Amino acid sequence: MAHDLDHIFKSYDIRGKVGSELSPGIAKAVGQAFADWLPSSGTVAVGRDMRPDSAELASAVIDGLRQQGRDVIDIGEVTSDMIYFAVGHLKLAGGAMVTASHNPGIYNGIKLCREEARPVGLEAGLADVRDNALDGNFKPATTEGKLSSQDITEAWIQHVLSFIDSDKLTELKLAVDAGNGMAGKIFPELEPYVPWDVHEMYFELDGTFPNHEANPLKFETLTDMIEVIKQDGSFGGIAFDGDGDRAFLVDETGEVLTGGVMSAMLADYFLGLEPGASIIYDARNSRSVPKIVSAKGGKPVITKVGHSNIKQVMRETNAPFGGEASGHFYFRDNWFADSGLIGAVIGVYVATLSGKKLSELRQQYTLYSAIPETNFEVADKDAALTRIATAFKDNTQATLDGLTVVIDDSTWFNVRASNTEPVMRLNAEAGSDEQLNKLVTKVTNLITGL
Numbered sequence: 001m002a003h004d005l006d007h008i009f010k011s012y013d014i015r016g017k018v019g020s021e022l023s024p025g026i027a028k029a030v031g032q033a034f035a036d037w038l039p040s041s042g043t044v045a046v047g048r049d050m051r052p053d054s055a056e057l058a059s060a061v062i063d064g065l066r067q068q069g070r071d072v073i074d075i076g077e078v079t080s081d082m083i084y085f086a087v088g089h090l091k092l093a094g095g096a097m098v099t100a101s102h103n104p105g106i107y108n109g110i111k112l113c114r115e116e117a118r119p120v121g122l123e124a125g126l127a128d129v130r131d132n133a134l135d136g137n138f139k140p141a142t143t144e145g146k147l148s149s150q151d152i153t154e155a156w157i158q159h160v161l162s163f164i165d166s167d168k169l170t171e172l173k174l175a176v177d178a179g180n181g182m183a184g185k186i187f188p189e190l191e192p193y194v195p196w197d198v199h200e201m202y203f204e205l206d207g208t209f210p211n212h213e214a215n216p217l218k219f220e221t222l223t224d225m226i227e228v229i230k231q232d233g234s235f236g237g238i239a240f241d242g243d244g245d246r247a248f249l250v251d252e253t254g255e256v257l258t259g260g261v262m263s264a265m266l267a268d269y270f271l272g273l274e275p276g277a278s279i280i281y282d283a284r285n286s287r288s289v290p291k292i293v294s295a296k297g298g299k300p301v302i303t304k305v306g307h308s309n310i311k312q313v314m315r316e317t318n319a320p321f322g323g324e325a326s327g328h329f330y331f332r333d334n335w336f337a338d339s340g341l342i343g344a345v346i347g348v349y350v351a352t353l354s355g356k357k358l359s360e361l362r363q364q365y366t367l368y369s370a371i372p373e374t375n376f377e378v379a380d381k382d383a384a385l386t387r388i389a390t391a392f393k394d395n396t397q398a399t400l401d402g403l404t405v406v407i408d409d410s411t412w413f414n415v416r417a418s419n420t421e422p423v424m425r426l427n428a429e430a431g432s433d434e435q436l437n438k439l440v441t442k443v444t445n446l447i448t449g450l
Helices: 003-008 024-037 054-067 080-089 126-135 153-161 183-193 219-232 259-273 288-295 307-317 340-354 358-364 381-391 433-448
Strands: 014-017 044-048 072-077 094-098 107-114 147-149 172-177 196-201 236-240 247-251 278-282 299-303 321-323 329-331 374-377 396-398 403-406 412-417 423-430
Touching: 003 014, 003 126, 024 054, 024 094, 024 107, 024 126, 044 054, 044 080, 054 072, 054 094, 054 107, 072 080, 080 094, 080 107, 080 153, 080 340, 153 183, 153 340, 172 219, 172 340, 183 196, 183 340, 196 219, 219 236, 219 247, 236 340, 247 259, 247 340, 247 358, 259 278, 259 288, 259 321, 259 329, 259 340, 259 358, 278 288, 278 307, 288 299, 299 307, 307 321, 307 329, 329 340, 340 358, 374 433, 381 403, 381 412, 381 433, 412 433, 423 433
Parallel strands: 044 072, 044 094, 072 147, 172 196, 172 236, 278 299, 278 321
Antiparallel strands: 014 107, 094 107, 236 247, 321 329, 374 423, 396 403, 403 412, 412 423
16 A cells, blocks of 8 residues: 555554545545454454544445454444553453544544553554555465444443542533533433533534633633523533543633643542552643642652554553543543543532632632643744753753743743644743743744744
């Protein structure tokens, strides 16, 4: 197959334009190469999202797996976190999820994992899958694998509820925006088990995303939900991304509990259950996280951005929880995998136990002024990093992931070059808005070369 398709194999998954880049032929070849590569013998689960072509692509992946002798369980239309659950819960050799997450409808993709829901990224097997899929280099197979179907939704909902004591939940009003993504199918299955009055928004599955982009990290996509929260006098809201593995809480005033706030809040909760535990946070996450973890007697551990890095360090430290600024939350008792639904349910549960409003919790876990992650188009990323490193040469610097510069206890920033786009990403925090504005102006000028 054509090697001009190398670029659709990203750091953590496969993403490409439907038809021209990600065709059923490519999907089948990925299925074959994945079947050959998987370290464990045994069955593979395949799931898919609601995009118009996901069923066809999933069918092609299944054909490829079976052609190489792998038995397949088709788990149908699911959220991405359910593929990890299927592989862990059913003790399978691996899983493939056909989705392009929050990307627009012209894209699709495939996420792969191996036994125990371990990630398969470019540095952990995806490069081999890519090379063999594109070369058509497959092992000879003697038998065709069997195909069966299984609905794992009820088992998944019970697993989600195992993270809380649902008897302690109280009646409250919630707006939930599924963004026409997969949470629209799965969230209603949770509702009979929780005493919440849910205002369902955009629960109709539609992979063309007719109402708004299903990416709650872009706060402008939350406008409709915020209006409903205020109209209904709701406790707050939950917004999911397209494949349902990320979720953000929004408080009763319409303010978002950022990835940093949620990370700090969930870290606090897990340290209450497991005193002294390690808690993982990524290099661009709020420094509220390590501060709160240390104050509670836990061990804060910083990692590079990206799910394969976080899962690896969580395994090494047996951490019960890991949080990313992007709103991915990871749980040891979920095979170290991330889940939007588990994060959201625990978030509402923590608020219920505290007896506080979500806005009060947001303020409690916001220790610093911060900017949302900001992207800059930069032609020469290395030159920009050199300019910044030189300008801040008298400050503490770390290069774990991009460049992190620490000015003082409350003031820091991180600049990272994107793996996939010609952009640099800036995250920054400071003790006050004034300090933050001053810092961001200085760093912005250095990035853009002004």
